Amino acid sequence: MSNAIETRHLRKLYRRRREPDLLALEDLDLHVREGDIFGFIGPNGAGKSTTIKILIGLVRPTAGEALLFGEPCGTPASRRHLGYLPETAVYHEFMAVGELLDVHARLAGVAPAQRKTRCQEALEIVHLEDRAQTLLRELSKGMRQRFGIAQALIARPPLLVLDEPTSGLDPLAQLDVKNIILRLKGQGITIFFSSHQLTDVELICDQIGILHRGRMLRCGNLRELLEDSAEVEVRFRGGPAQLPGREVLEQGADRVVRLPREESDALVDHLREAGAHLVGLQVARRSLEQAFFEITRTSGEVEER
Amino acid sequence: MSPVLVLARLYITESMRRQLHLITLFLAVLMLVLPTLFNAFGMTGFDRVTKDVGLTLLSLYAVGMALFLGSTALPGDLEHRTLHPLLARPISRMQYLLGKFLGYLVVMGLSMAVLGLALLTALAVLGTRADPAVLIPVALSVLEAGVLGAFCLFASTFCSPALAGVLGCFLYIVGGIPQTFITFFLSSGSTQVQGAVVRAIRLFMPHFDVLHLKDPIVHGEAVPEAYLLAAVAYGLVWMLLFLLLADWSFERRDL
Numbered sequence: 414m415s416n417a418i419e420t421r422h423l424r425k426l427y428r429r430r431r432e433p434d435l436l437a438l439e440d441l442d443l444h445v446r447e448g449d450i451f452g453f454i455g456p457n458g459a460g461k462s463t464t465i466k467i468l469i470g471l472v473r474p475t476a477g478e479a480l481l482f483g484e485p486c487g488t489p490a491s492r493r494h495l496g497y498l499p500e501t502a503v504y505h506e507f508m509a510v511g512e513l514l515d516v517h518a519r520l521a522g523v524a525p526a527q528r529k530t531r532c533q534e535a536l537e538i539v540h541l542e543d544r545a546q547t548l549l550r551e552l553s554k555g556m557r558q559r560f561g562i563a564q565a566l567i568a569r570p571p572l573l574v575l576d577e578p579t580s581g582l583d584p585l586a587q588l589d590v591k592n593i594i595l596r597l598k599g600q601g602i603t604i605f606f607s608s609h610q611l612t613d614v615e616l617i618c619d620q621i622g623i624l625h626r627g628r629m630l631r632c633g634n635l636r637e638l639l640e641d642s643a644e645v646e647v648r649f650r651g652g653p654a655q656l657p658g659r660e661v662l663e664q665g666a667d668r669v670v671r672l673p674r675e676e677s678d679a680l681v682d683h684l685r686e687a688g689a690h691l692v693g694l695q696v697a698r699r700s701l702e703q704a705f706f707e708i709t710r711t712s713g714e715v716e717e718r
Numbered sequence: 719m720s721p722v723l724v725l726a727r728l729y730i731t732e733s734m735r736r737q738l739h740l741i742t743l744f745l746a747v748l749m750l751v752l753p754t755l756f757n758a759f760g761m762t763g764f765d766r767v768t769k770d771v772g773l774t775l776l777s778l779y780a781v782g783m784a785l786f787l788g789s790t791a792l793p794g795d796l797e798h799r800t801l802h803p804l805l806a807r808p809i810s811r812m813q814y815l816l817g818k819f820l821g822y823l824v825v826m827g828l829s830m831a832v833l834g835l836a837l838l839t840a841l842a843v844l845g846t847r848a849d850p851a852v853l854i855p856v857a858l859s860v861l862e863a864g865v866l867g868a869f870c871l872f873a874s875t876f877c878s879p880a881l882a883g884v885l886g887c888f889l890y891i892v893g894g895i896p897q898t899f900i901t902f903f904l905s906s907g908s909t910q911v912q913g914a915v916v917r918a919i920r921l922f923m924p925h926f927d928v929l930h931l932k933d934p935i936v937h938g939e940a941v942p943e944a945y946l947l948a949a950v951a952y953g954l955v956w957m958l959l960f961l962l963l964a965d966w967s968f969e970r971r972d973l
Binding site for chain 1: 799
């Protein structure tokens with residue numbers, strides 16, 4: 414399967430006059446396969462939006478290269494393949510929904526004969542078909558976000574780039590957007606999106622990249638990210654009810670202890686000597702949220718050292 | 719329809735619906751037409767005064783709108799981030815700028831046409847024979863607004879809208895000083911260094927006085943056709959130059 418997005422050694426340094434220069438991205442290698450949903454997560458200022466802007470061509474990289482379906486980013490040719498939803502979606506507020514969608518269809522090069530159908534189709538996907546005549550300034554935030562997705566879809570692009578699509582939306586609107594993304598996934602569209610909603614990312618994405626201070630800390634599928642835990646879970650029966658320096662959890666007949674991997678051998682030996690019966694030993698399952706905090710915290714500590 | 723035309727249409731539609739432009743146009747028309755009421759006092763030669771004042775008003779309107787619209791068009795889109803989804807389309811930044819500029823020119827052209835008609839109407843009410851020559855300075859005001867707007871657009875690619883407006887104002891004032899003034903200054907006791915500075919400054923800015931034909935028209939003097947063509951070509955070259963500079967600067971900017 415070929416890559417929809419590929420970046421090699423991408424670097425972005427923002428030169429600033431009154432403050433020190435800001436290194437937004439450093440040596441970013443990214444490979445997003447066609448048909449995947451790629452979730453791009455990281456704290457504020459991690460470089461997510463900069464990466465997206467480089468992919469769109471709004472920002473020029475300082476070094477390295479970025480390709481969309483093999484075309485260098487920033488060229489009109491590369492933008493033929495993508496639909497883009499900006500982070501803070503603001504549109505021409507004096508235009509009607511259908512009118513502005515038509516403008517986007519024309520700019521995207523949709524053939525005149527297909528324009529009306531495409532506009533209708535895009536509005537149906539986001540459930541705004543009855544709002545074609547409404548002015549954009551009269552839409553709610555959630556509706557505007559859905560319009561944003563409609564304009565991104567107008568040319569039926571094989572790649573959608575969504576910058577925090579659920580940001581600032583109420584739970585119902587978030588659910589709407591999430592369902593739309595899941596439906597688009599079913600149509601085989603590659604989706605690259607940044608988000609702070611880690612539970613959504615966990616549910617939707619095939620691949621996840623964790624970005625922190627401009628560097629990609631981890632990238633892989635959910636299982637790889639969650640299994641790559643520094644802790645293991647030891648489950649046993651009988652034996653000591655308490656262990657020095659460890660919290661022992663009672664789960665039915667079992668007792669469970671979590672501890673760093675490198676200490677598990679010693680604990681198992683100790684439990685056997687104490688007459689415990691070992692029931693299981695497994696990598697501790699974490700949520701994406703836990704993994705995210707752990708990975709970014711560890712990275713921060715390493716950098717501070 | 720090419721992307722440039724689509725974007726121009728978007729600019730025109732937005733501009734009309736925002737109504738700010740329509741309100742200023744309405745006020746300008748009012749100011750043009752009001753003098754006809756004063757003719758009730760029977761002032762001799764009032765038609766010439768109306769022509770003079772009217773054309774001056776038109777020129778000021780064109781310059782004011784050029785400074786305002788030219789310096790705010792791009793920063794407005796940047797500030798409201800309306801340009802991000804547009805630039806994510808398969809269009810170049812040059813096409814975006816050209817679309818915006820073409821829309822601006824059409825809006826200015828239409829506004830000046832309305833004002834020109836209002837002036838002709840005012841003159842007709844005063845009993846003056848409709849003289850189409852009055853429209854020559856009107857058309858040249860559009861061209862002047864084009865040059866100034868293109869400069870402000872260029873300036874707004876690298877500085878704030880306020881500064882772009884101030885720079886545009888400076889360009890208009892210095893570029894509008896008549897050549898006779900400059901010649902007089904250079905020949906009347908200016909040092910060599912002063913002369914060189916003035917010549918250098920004048921060399922790198924458009925001479926708006928070339929486009930100022932109000933006085934000869936008001937006084938009924940004929941303007942040679944060759945001069946008119948040369949003046950239009952001169953304005954168009956400067957406009958193009960500023961647009962190229964705007965594109966050069968905008969292409970390098972992170973958005």
